[in-house]
Amino acid sequence: xxxxxxQILRISSYERKILLAACTAxxxxxxxxxxxxxxxxxxxxxxxxxxxxxxxxxLEKVAVKRVLQDNSTVISCDAxxxxxxxxxxxxxxxxxx
Numbered sequence: 001x002x003x004x005x006x007q008i009l010r011i012s013s014y015e016r017k018i019l020l021a022a023c024t025a026x027x028x029x030x031x032x033x034x035x036x037x038x039x040x041x042x043x044x045x046x047x048x049x050x051x052x053x054x055x056x057x058x059l060e061k062v063a064v065k066r067v068l069q070d071n072s073t074v075i076s077c078d079a080x081x082x083x084x085x086x087x088x089x090x091x092x093x094x095x096x097x
């Protein structure tokens with residue numbers, strides 16, 4: 001057994017709690033202060049947008065012009081939620097689900 005592992009196994013319960021608290025605190029500091037993780041920092045410096053989660057974002061890869069049809073209705077981004085709800089309720093016949 002290596003000397004480092006042997007030293008870790010011999011530390012007291014109190015020292016383990018201190019070590020755990022320090023590691024947890026350092027993780028949260030890096031999580032909230034760093035925009036990218038250590039793994040993605042080099043990629044982000046090259047200008048490639050890196051995801052925060054390891055899930056594909058299909059909406060990021062599809063352009064609006066590929067899915068929007070010519071006869072589609074678009075609600076303005078300046079519309080309030082109430083205006084959008086009112087339009088949806090008044091124009092149920094124009095909606096395509």
